[in-house]
Amino acid sequence: MTEFLEHKPVLYREVVEFMNFADRKVRIIDGTLGNGGHTKLLLEANSGAEVLGIDRDTQALERAAINLKEFSDRVHFFHGTFSNMREFATELGWDEVDGILLDIGVSSPQLDDAKRGFSWRMDGPLDMRMDRKSPLTASRILNNYSKEELIDIFRKYGEIPQAAKLADFIIRRREIKPLQTTADFVAVCDEALGGKGRAKSLPAPTLPFQAIRIAVNDELGELERALQQSFGLLAKGGILEVISFHSLEDRIAKHFMKELSCGCICPPSFPVCVCNHKPELEILTKGVITAQKDELEENKRSSCAKLRIARKL
Numbered sequence: 001m002t003e004f005l006e007h008k009p010v011l012y013r014e015v016v017e018f019m020n021f022a023d024r025k026v027r028i029i030d031g032t033l034g035n036g037g038h039t040k041l042l043l044e045a046n047s048g049a050e051v052l053g054i055d056r057d058t059q060a061l062e063r064a065a066i067n068l069k070e071f072s073d074r075v076h077f078f079h080g081t082f083s084n085m086r087e088f089a090t091e092l093g094w095d096e097v098d099g100i101l102l103d104i105g106v107s108s109p110q111l112d113d114a115k116r117g118f119s120w121r122m123d124g125p126l127d128m129r130m131d132r133k134s135p136l137t138a139s140r141i142l143n144n145y146s147k148e149e150l151i152d153i154f155r156k157y158g159e160i161p162q163a164a165k166l167a168d169f170i171i172r173r174r175e176i177k178p179l180q181t182t183a184d185f186v187a188v189c190d191e192a193l194g195g196k197g198r199a200k201s202l203p204a205p206t207l208p209f210q211a212i213r214i215a216v217n218d219e220l221g222e223l224e225r226a227l228q229q230s231f232g233l234l235a236k237g238g239i240l241e242v243i244s245f246h247s248l249e250d251r252i253a254k255h256f257m258k259e260l261s262c263g264c265i266c267p268p269s270f271p272v273c274v275c276n277h278k279p280e281l282e283i284l285t286k287g288v289i290t291a292q293k294d295e296l297e298e299n300k301r302s303s304c305a306k307l308r309i310a311r312k313l
């Protein structure tokens with residue numbers, strides 16, 4: 001039985017405010033069901049809503065099923081990745097939806113469970129898989145990938161200036177003995193990065209852990225594929241909400257929305273428009289929405305959350 005670890009949904013007021021369909025019969029996809037916190041609020045606010053909830057973590061789905069018991073006739077649970085949302089929607093016979101929510105990243109229960117290996121603050125196995133059936137673990141990457149592959153991961157997913165130095169230290173360490181636990185990886189990060197990460201305020205393991213986690217779960221690739229699909233699935237007037245927790249994810253969501261909300265895309269040197277391109281999305285958030293003071297006080301994890309919202313035209 002899954003232990004009931006709490007997860008407070010972030011930016012909960014804003015998520016519901018922009019997906020307020022009153023009592024209309026609507027279909028919503030929650031691509032990151034987690035404990036079902038956002039879905040519960042959406043079902044409470046929208047009496048005519050049905051939700052297709054996806055998570056790649058079976059423990060999250062078990063918790064969500066408990067949390068959403070009273071709404072069981074209005075929720076459909078799917079185990080898998082949100083980049084397969086079209087396939088799941090087709091299974092339900094849904095060809096269009098009115099709202100899509102992606103609250104990406106890891107949940108508090110995943111971070112707080114040492115056995116999952118997501119947190120550098122607790123000792124555990126080098127796992128970091130959201131889906132525990134997938135073959136790629138943090139251990140496999142750290143102990144088998146080439147130096148170039150490691151450098152690439154640390155640069156792309158952690159933006160770590162000393163990526164090459166860190167990769168060197170990992171290779172040297174694993175030649176003596178494979179890295180087995182998060183504590184082993186923390187020790188190498190501290191040694192290689194001299195007790196400091198990219199920013200002075202960040203402990204050394206923060207960005208290396210983020211980078212390996214993103215690689216293990218192909219998080220950025222997942223987001224790019226999911227955004228493409230969501231646009232195709234949204235009905236006219238449908239709402240897309242994306243909550244991200246670091247700049248790499250936020251950049252992807254921002255560019256995606258910006259590109260589709262553009263009118264003319266002719267090169268600036270063209271004297272007149274020849275593309276006839278029309279905006280397909282309307283961005284509803286000026287910049288990003290971040291947590292208000294009271295939410296920041298009651299939920300520390302909301303401090304990094306950024307919400308972007310768009311409507312399909």
Ligand SMILES: C[S@@+](CC[C@H](N)C(=O)[O-])C[C@H]1O[C@@H](n2cnc3c(N)ncnc32)[C@H](O)[C@@H]1O
Pocket residue numbers: 007008009010031032033034035036037038039054055056057060080081082083103104105106107108130222223
């Ligand atoms: C931040 S939590 C979501 C919490 C949820 N909104 C709530 O209120 O309880 C993110 C969840 O999304 C899941 N997840 C992350 N990436 C995923 C993906 N590509 N496909 C499916 N689920 C994913 C994680 O396993 C995790 O349970």
